[in-house]
Amino acid sequence: MxxxxxxxxxxxxxxxxxxxxxxxxxxxxxxxxxxxxxxxxxxxxxxxxxxxxxxxxxxxxxxxxxxxxxxxxxxxxxxxxxxxxxxxxxxxxxxxxxxxxPRIDLKGNPLYEDLELAYMKTHYYGGIKKYQWASIPLSLHGVVMLASGEKKEIIIGEDDTDPVFTIPDLLPHLAGKYQGDRKTAEVIKGEELQILVGSIPTYVENEDIKENIKYAILEKLNNAYGMIEEDFISAEFQMVPAFKAKDIGLDRSMIGAxxxxxxxxxxxxxxxxxxxxxxxxxxxxxxxxxxxxxxxxxxxxxxxxxxxxxxxxxxxxxxxxxxxxxxxxxxxxxxxxxxxxxxxxxxxxxxxxxxxxxxxxxxxxxxxxxxxxxxxxxxxxxxxxxxxxxxxxxxxxxxxxxxxxxxxxxxxxxxxxxxxxxxxxxxxxxxxxxxxxxxxxxxxxxxxxxxxxxxxxxxxxxx
Structure with missing residues (x-):
């Protein structure tokens, strides 16, 4: 050189x-x-x-x-x-x-229930290899403007006692035909980047509640932050890796983060x-x-x-x-x-x-x-x-x-x-x-x- x-x-x-x-x-x-x-x-x-x-x-x-x-x-x-x-x-x-x-953002109306699991829909931000974001621990960061006009800052998944979130990938035993012929950019597609957020139903007895697990997640958000479902629209929620910056190498000469x-x-x-x-x-x-x-x-x-x-x-x-x-x-x-x-x-x-x-x-x-x-x-x-x-x-x-x-x-x-x-x-x-x-x-x-x-x-x- x-x-x-x-x-x-x-x-x-x-x-x-x-x-x-x-x-x-x-x-x-x-x-x-x-x-x-x-x-x-x-x-x-x-x-x-x-x-x-x-x-x-x-x-x-x-x-x-x-x-x-x-x-x-x-x-x-x-x-x-x-x-x-x-x-x-x-x-x-x-x-x-x-x-x-680059990160994973939540959609404006993200929360849904299917097969007795609660998920959130996302839209990725920036240039990512989407498959890299599956099956890793993710934390939720962001701000929400409540209906009252109050602003809440929310971080879940960074403290050692916090739960984390993830995007489940398809197991290799069943992925051969479904994912095997996909190009790299589509091994996981954009709409498949969905966040797993819960599985325990609410036990509130109300015949108007049709999705008990989704309702239970909304209960938790309301109790902790005063959120209602409509507040997702006036929020900026981002899913980012939950792990911390680490030294890399036996000589600790590099940083991974x-x-x-x-x-x-x-x-x-x-x-x-x-x-x-x-x-x-x-x-x-x-x-x-x-x-x-x-x-x-x-x-x-x-x-x-x-x-x-x-x-x-x-x-x-x-x-x-x-x-x-x-x-x-x-x-x-x-x-x-x-x-x-x-x-x-x-x-x-x-x-x-x-x-x-x-x-x-x-x-x-x-x-x-x-x-x-x-x-x-x-x-x-x-x-x-x-x-x-x-x-x-x-x-x-x-x-x-x-x-x-x-x-x-x-x-x-x-x-x-x-x-x-x-x-x-x-x-x-x-x-x-x-x-x-x-x-x-x-x-x-x-x-x-x-x-x-x-x-x-x-x-x-x-x-």
Whole structure:
């Protein structure tokens, strides 16, 4: 390889930095367990930000260089800002990641009974291999707005004493004809992703009750949370893996967990800005977005105008006045790291990668000049000058890095939020770590790569 800083776990690093890297990984594992949904991750981020002295920008009339502030958008976006010494119109340094992850959502009318079992119907979110979600323990996370207008946050399945849920698969003895000829994507079909939730009937004597087990489940929800069946319509319930983040390997060098795409970048970028002590020259912004896994749509996705909203508010409170040209100048002069993961090459499945341009675990953060599919469709293709700036930044700070593409040219592909940042004129490039088993319920990262990602974002905030 041609890069001087990506040679993995060197003897020097093991002897001098292993303890620091492993300690950093513990904080990352902890927030993965506490923030399994975008709402939960944002809530954890707010707590950490306030502990570090960040103030809610919406409550302030004036913001000055050195101030540390945050913005929250509908509980699903978090923006952390450290105001720099330079004029805000000269641009800011954005690190933008997403904190939504593939999962199983409940439908608006999910609960039913059949064969004396209670199930809930679902609709999966994001790109998943559906068969991976069958026959594993799942926990229920979400919020519900009750008929009264009261908001309830619900988590079932994370405490050791909690029950869990599951999607039963078909036993191999009977699956030969029914599933045997299905393509991989349809071994389990979307409508077959149904959650088993109970089997004991109610003993309330009422001739109007036709489904005794379904009614018993509704009784439990009503007793615990005040829910009625209609409240499912005004709820956001997500089924996620019930297991916790774990060390992988006899050497504990890797992390296995749900939601590392892209909370690995969410955590490292958030930690990097929270740890800023000296006022940077350029304003540093960490933006945790939502809805990337479904196209960045909606009012909390990158295709909304929320980036314009909070940047405009920031400009007006720093300068004391505002005009549209101020916002355009600031954005056009800004730089960004679209912080998202790449695919680490698996020795078992080498054929889908082009090895010379594939990312590898333990080789540091991955610089991805372009993503997209086929003929670079649906991507931001960073210009050579900006790629050089990032390359020089990483080399100067002795950060382990590598380049990477998302598979062979016609093998598949994927996208990030980079192109939505670039449309404002923000110079943007994808920079994030590589994962094995991306989008699976249990993704794999390297502790070394996690730490080098944190260091890269630290350096960028001070660029």
């Amino acid at each position: 041609i890069y001087k800083n990506n040679n993995g776990w060197t003897k020097e690093m093991v002897e001098n930095n292993k303890e620091t890297i492993f300690k950093f990984a513990e904080g990352y594992k902890n927030i993965l367990d506490l923030g399994k949904t975008e709402r939960e991750f944002v809530n954890q981020g707010i707590k950490l930000a306030e502990y570090k002295g960040f103030k809610n920008a919406e409550t302030l009339e004036k913001i000055n260089p050195g101030d540390k502030v945050y913005y929250v958008n509908r509980g699903k976006n978090l923006v952390l800002v450290v105001v720099g010494k330079d004029d805000i119109l000269s641009g800011a340094n954005y690190v933008v990641s997403h904190v939504d992850s 749900y939601g590392q795409d892209d909370r690995i970048c969410g955590y490292t970028s958030m930690k990097a800005i929270l740890d800023i002590e000296e006022i940077p020259n350029r304003t540093a912004i960490c933006f945790l977005a939502d809805k990337e896994e479904t196209g960045s749509n909606g009012s909390t996705g990158l295709q909304s105008n929320y980036l314009e909203y909070f940047t405009g508010d920031l400009i007006s409170k720093i300068k004391g006045n505002y005009c549209e040209m101020y916002l355009k100048k600031c954005l056009w002069n800004s730089k960004a790291m679209s912080s998202d993961v790449n695919a680490a090459m698996d020795p078992v499945f080498k054929a889908v990668h082009e090895e010379q341009n594939a990312a590898k675990l333990n080789h540091g953060i991955v610089v991805t000049k372009y993503t997209g599919a086929r003929g670079k469709a649906g991507t931001n293709d960073a210009d050579a000058e900006y790629v050089w700036e990032i390359r020089n930044l990483l080399n100067t700070n002795n950060i382990k890095w590598q380049i990477g593409e998302l598979g062979r040219v016609d093998e598949g592909g994927g996208g990030t939020v980079a192109m939505f940042l670039a449309q404002y004129g923000i110079r943007t490039i994808d920079v994030g770590p590589a994962l094995l088993a991306m989008h699976a319920p249990f993704e794999v990262s390297s502790k070394l790569d996690v730490y080098e990602t944190y260091r890269a974002y630290q350096a960028f905030f001070h660029m």
